[in-house]
Amino acid sequence: MIEAWNAADVRAAEAPLLEAGEPLMERASFALAMQVLADLRARRRHLRGARVVLLVGAGNNGGDALHAGGVLARRGLAVTAVLVSERAHTGGLAALRSAGGRVVELFADPARTAAVAADAASADVVLDGMVGIGARGALRGPAADLVTALTDARGGRRGSGARVVAVDLPSGIGADDGTVDGPVLPADRTVTFGAAKPGLLLPPAAHLVGELTVVDIGLSLEGAPALRRLEAVDVGRAWPVPGPTDQKYSRGVVGLVAGTSTYPGAAVLSASAAVRAGAGMVRYRGPGAVGHAVLAARPEVVAAPGRVQSWVVGPGVPPSDEDDGQHGRGGGGLAAARGDLGGMSQGATPAVVDAGGLSLLEPPCPPWFVLTPHAGELETLLRRHGEDVHRRDVEAAPLRWARRAHELTGATVLLKGGVTVVVGPSGAYAQADAPAWLSTAGAGDVLAGLLGAMLAARSAEVVERPGLAAEIAAAAALVHGRAAERANPGGPVAALDVADALPATVASLVAQA
Ligand SMILES: NC(=O)C1=CN([C@@H]2O[C@H](COP(=O)(O)OP(=O)(O)OC[C@H]3O[C@@H](n4cnc5c(N)ncnc54)[C@H](O)[C@@H]3O)[C@@H](O)[C@H]2O)[C@@H](O)CC1
Numbered sequence: 115m116i117e118a119w120n121a122a123d124v125r126a127a128e129a130p131l132l133e134a135g136e137p138l139m140e141r142a143s144f145a146l147a148m149q150v151l152a153d154l155r156a157r158r159r160h161l162r163g164a165r166v167v168l169l170v171g172a173g174n175n176g177g178d179a180l181h182a183g184g185v186l187a188r189r190g191l192a193v194t195a196v197l198v199s200e201r202a203h204t205g206g207l208a209a210l211r212s213a214g215g216r217v218v219e220l221f222a223d224p225a226r227t228a229a230v231a232a233d234a235a236s237a238d239v240v241l242d243g244m245v246g247i248g249a250r251g252a253l254r255g256p257a258a259d260l261v262t263a264l265t266d267a268r269g270g271r272r273g274s275g276a277r278v279v280a281v282d283l284p285s286g287i288g289a290d291d292g293t294v295d296g297p298v299l300p301a302d303r304t305v306t307f308g309a310a311k312p313g314l315l316l317p318p319a320a321h322l323v324g325e326l327t328v329v330d331i332g333l334s335l336e337g338a339p340a341l342r343r344l345e346a347v348d349v350g351r352a353w354p355v356p357g358p359t360d361q362k363y364s365r366g367v368v369g370l371v372a373g374t375s376t377y378p379g380a381a382v383l384s385a386s387a388a389v390r391a392g393a394g395m396v397r398y399r400g401p402g403a404v405g406h407a408v409l410a411a412r413p414e415v416v417a418a419p420g421r422v423q424s425w426v427v428g429p430g431v432p433p434s435d436e437d438d439g440q441h442g443r444g445g446g447g448l449a450a451a452r453g454d455l456g457g458m459s460q461g462a463t464p465a466v467v468d469a470g471g472l473s474l475l476e477p478p479c480p481p482w483f484v485l486t487p488h489a490g491e492l493e494t495l496l497r498r499h500g501e502d503v504h505r506r507d508v509e510a511a512p513l514r515w516a517r518r519a520h521e522l523t524g525a526t527v528l529l530k531g532g533v534t535v536v537v538g539p540s541g542a543y544a545q546a547d548a549p550a551w552l553s554t555a556g557a558g559d560v561l562a563g564l565l566g567a568m569l570a571a572r573s574a575e576v577v578e579r580p581g582l583a584a585e586i587a588a589a590a591a592l593v594h595g596r597a598a599e600r601a602n603p604g605g606p607v608a609a610l611d612v613a614d615a616l617p618a619t620v621a622s623l624v625a626q627a
Pocket residue numbers: 128132138139142143171172173174175176178244245246247248249250251252253254255257281282283307331
């Protein structure tokens with residue numbers, strides 16, 4: 115698991131160590147230099163003569179870059195520091211100069227910005243040390259102009275020309291929230307110190323981070339992290355592997371209320387995912403014609419009422435104001451689910467509430483309800499609660515708005531997107547497991563069915579432990595992403611293929627754990 119801590123927590127953890135005279139900057143910058151060397155060795159036969167350009171701001175982030183530059187210069191690399199501010203870390207500057215590094219005072223001659231950018235773009239490595247966790251707002255002044263010029267010089271493309279390594283974080287991102295309010299140089303790698311910062315894991319900034327390396331500089335961070343990211347081993351370890359005494363009811367029955375005659379496919383996809391994810395049983399409760407389609411695709415599904423240990427409500431169901439009543443008429447599935455969704459004090463059945471199901475919600479909800487909106491659906495949900503928010507606001511600050519939806523509804527919120535953000539009562543998760551190919555129709559229906567099966571398997575525990583639903587939802591996002599990758603590595607993927615890849619994906623996660 116990757117745990118991310120807000121800038122204030124990192125500073126608080128640094129303070130006593132700095133007071134005790136621990137050489138944190140030396141530790142950080144040495145590890146940074148070693149990472150740069152390792153990356154260079156993977157790309158070049160000889161290190162001598164490799165060109166490194168440091169983009170250096172006024173604070174300690176620039177200090178890290180300068181000290182790392184000093185280490186690299188001593189190994190024979192040609193290092194140039196570009197100062198974007200009149201001030202620069204004194205010790206770092208001295209270290210670089212005494213190691214033979216060159217210094218360009220860009221702040222004194224802004225007309226050179228384009229030439230400096232072109233030179234940096236053709237170097238082997240650019241170290242972005244303009245600002246770190248001490249930044250206030252978007253990049254300004256010469257730093258902003260240099261990033262814009264350098265982005266132009268690289269043709270806006272990551273991976274071409276110089277390899278960009280961000281020092282602690284890509285300069286200008288919101289360290290705590292991942293917001294991007296101005297120019298940011300996309301990194302190929304980010305070497306972060308002490309602990310990951312939430313902004314490195316959260317969109318939109320997460321897309322600018324590249325490979326993330328966390329360097330241990332000896333901080334002891336206390337309390338709960340601001341954000342977590344599950345890794346494969348976490349999910350494999352927690353997977354509900356059946357034992358010899360298990361049977362279909364102990365493994366969990368998923369009640370699926372999904373699909374209409376207009377959108378029957380959603381029900382088929384959710385049912386397939388729940389079955390393929392190892393549900394003990396899937397009960398379909400919905401319009402008869404849709405039920406036939408579900409059974410034709412998945413003969414394991416039972417289309418009769420009975421006990422369920424999780425509900426999946428809403429895939430392929432239009433919002434209630436557009437609903438033509440098919441679920442009200444057919445089989446009473448919606449009524450059964452509504453009974454559980456409404457009678458919270460009595461009912462204690464975890465639920466995935468997706469698509470049209472979201473318009474049925476009557477908050478307050480318990481945390482064992484997991485809402486699975488995309489940004490547009492979250493906008494609708496938040497606006498129904500009086501928030502003046504637009505989809506673009508949700509996309510610009512997904513953690514903030516997912517958290518707001520959790521506060522307003524009480525439910526666990528899984529916000530779908532290139533990075534999936536989950537917020538529950540004991541914290542938040544950001545999962546970036548899915549290839550971009552997964553943004554395709556039906557993928558959300560598969561996620562809903564998969565998550566339903568995962569909640570059903572641990573139904574009683576989910577109701578007892580308020581934070582567990584969020585952890586399971588984050589795990590579902592990981593499995594979903596991995597299954598998409600497995601279905602067709604590096605290429606287009608169809609939603610049903612993702613469902614079909616679930617059994618092998620789960621097997622490999624369990625085997626690795
Ligand atoms: N405290 C320590 O000893 C350690 C700090 N570390 C490094 O120190 C960094 C934090 O250092 P600082 O607190 O000095 O702050 P930063 O270096 O992140 O930035 C602060 C400086 O940048 C300028 N600045 C702020 N906002 C700006 C903006 N929007 N546009 C342009 N310039 C802006 C300000 O003039 C200020 O001097 C961390 O990110 C990390 O890289 C590491 O060396 C580990 C140890």
